[in-house]
Amino acid sequence: QVKYLNNIVEQDHRRVRQRTRSMLGFKTFMSAAKTIAGIEMMAMIKKGQLNIPGSTPFEQFYALAG
Template identity: 60%
Template sequence: GRLVTIRQVKYLNNILEQNHRFIRRITAPMMGFKAFHSAAATLAGIEDAHMIRKGQISANGSTAFQTFAGLAA
């Protein structure tokens, strides 16, 4: 058998949905993605920019653009 872990955070799904809401708002006007690798790269960039804006990635005194360029390289 497999062990099942019980999560103590009852509304963890709500936290994930709140973070995912931003991505859905950005991608809704798009016509869709034709290839999986382009979709993965676009969504990763959107998530990185959102994390930088929220302050979840330390900037070390650099601008948001410099931080994003460092992650994209």
């Protein structure tokens, strides 16, 4: 329904592209998947999409990643 939906998606993944561009590549698919998942998780925490009351962003990340 939204004419420029692709632009919203591309803007959402801008952080992932910026972080992975400087890397030389991933040796395995598993390491790529975990790294990208961590980057996306931090973006969600930063944007406030994932909010656990009474915890800092670091505590939220550690709770989910641990």
